[in-house]
Amino acid sequence: MLPPQLAKRGVSFAYDRNGRVTRSNNAGITECNEFCPCPSTCPNKVVGRGRTVKLQIFMTTNRGWGLCTLEPIQKGTYIDSYLGLVITREEAERRGTHFEQSGLSYLFDLDFYEANDHGEDHDQPKDPDYQDIPKSPGDQDYLKKPKPKKKRPSSFAATTRRRTKRVKKNSPVQNGSGKALKGEQEVYEEVKDFQVKDEIVPFGAEEVGESSMAATCNHSVDQESEDPSGPDLDRSASKFEPTDFVKRYTLDSREMGNVTRFSNHSCDPNLDIYSVITNGSQEIFTLALFANRFIEAGSELTFSYCGNNGLERAQERNKNKKIIPGDRTDMFRCRCGTKNCIGYYWN
Numbered sequence: 001m002l003p004p005q006l007a008k009r010g011v012s013f014a015y016d017r018n019g020r021v022t023r024s025n026n027a028g029i030t031e032c033n034e035f036c037p038c039p040s041t042c043p044n045k046v047v048g049r050g051r052t053v054k055l056q057i058f059m060t061t062n063r064g065w066g067l068c069t070l071e072p073i074q075k076g077t078y079i080d081s082y083l084g085l086v087i088t089r090e091e092a093e094r095r096g097t098h099f100e101q102s103g104l105s106y107l108f109d110l111d112f113y114e115a116n117d118h119g120e121d122h123d124q125p126k127d128p129d130y131q132d133i134p135k136s137p138g139d140q141d142y143l144k145k146p147k148p149k150k151k152r153p154s155s156f157a158a159t160t161r162r163r164t165k166r167v168k169k170n171s172p173v174q175n176g177s178g179k180a181l182k183g184e185q186e187v188y189e190e191v192k193d194f195q196v197k198d199e200i201v202p203f204g205a206e207e208v209g210e211s212s213m214a215a216t217c218n219h220s221v222d223q224e225s226e227d228p229s230g231p232d233l234d235r236s237a238s239k240f241e242p243t244d245f246v247k248r249y250t251l252d253s254r255e256m257g258n259v260t261r262f263s264n265h266s267c268d269p270n271l272d273i274y275s276v277i278t279n280g281s282q283e284i285f286t287l288a289l290f291a292n293r294f295i296e297a298g299s300e301l302t303f304s305y306c307g308n309n310g311l312e313r314a315q316e317r318n319k320n321k322k323i324i325p326g327d328r329t330d331m332f333r334c335r336c337g338t339k340n341c342i343g344y345y346w347n
């Protein structure tokens with residue numbers, strides 16, 4: 001239940017009381033984290049608590065491996081997060097060339113938008129009542145911790161070493177519920193190789209694929225949303241426009257990742273991607289997959305490789321595409337088999 005102090009302030013969460021997302025993915029989500037004074041049962045810790053759905057990989061007839069669910073999934077349910085090694089965009093370009101030769105790609109762009117004050121409201125509560133929220137015994141330690149320092153809202157600088165550390169603590173590779181395919185030490189070494197040095201990195205809102213993600217930090221649980229078909233999504237959250245900061249990092253799940261790397265593209269996907277901050281870090285977002293409708297047990301789980309809200313744009317671009325068998329674009333011919341298939345999942 002929502003703590004009375006928060007309810008009184010009219011704050012809202014992105015989840016209903018069953019932990020199902022109630023917002024569209026136009027906006028990012030900031031979850032409570034270890035720095036929040038909330039109890040461990042806080043309803044604003046859904047992605048942060050990890051996967052609860054039983055998943056399995058299977059061999060499809062025409063797209064290599066795929067991911068399916070072993071149980072029925074309600075609309076709005078968190079499935080898992082797309083994990084991978086965080087690499088620079090330049091390195092992604094280099095690896096992309098290799099992937100094009102093999103026909104298999106596990107790259108997922110993290111397209112950053114310039115920041116707003118993501119998370120400030122909750123990490124830095126201004127309301128003195130906020131500290132009086134009843135705590136579970138496990139949360140007592142929080143009270144002894146110094147309050148986290150407020151970050152500058154626009155950007156921060158990271159040296160190579162700090163960046164390496166941050167990736168260990170915050171990267172989806174470390175944070176997700178899935179099993180990483182490589183050891184921690186190797187993650188460190190690879191990230192060092194990319195020499196992310198003294199860079200000014202924006203934080204806040206994010207674009208995933210080609211859909212804008214705005215940062216919000218509302219805190220109220222939709223107490224009424226008990227509809228078994230799942231909550232209606234709140235699409236009112238604002239959008240951010242891209243800036244010069246976009247397109248800096250990419251996730252590569254080829255060697256490090258979890259089961260979500262086997263999730264194929266569909267032009268009628270049953271999962272949507274949300275950018276979620278689960279640790280207050282602001283800099284690396286978790287790409288969290290949520291069911292966008294009820295999904296029967298045994299169904300394949302898919303998302304759109306064209307990005308959030310990107311299918312229509314991709315369809316438009318595909319209209320003028322000349323099909324040349326065996327050429328580069330032919331590699332990205334979509335075999336999702338859905339009625340509304342747009343032809344190519346990348347172009």
Ligand SMILES: C[S@@+](CC[C@H](N)C(=O)[O-])C[C@H]1O[C@@H](n2cnc3c(N)ncnc32)[C@H](O)[C@@H]1O
Pocket residue numbers: 062063064065066103104105106261262263264265266333334335336345
């Ligand atoms: C992230 S991987 C997905 C797992 C992959 N099927 C495997 O066997 O490891 C992405 C690759 O899967 C294949 N793929 C995914 N969705 C597809 C689709 N709709 N049509 C054709 N191939 C697809 C492509 O080879 C793509 O590069």
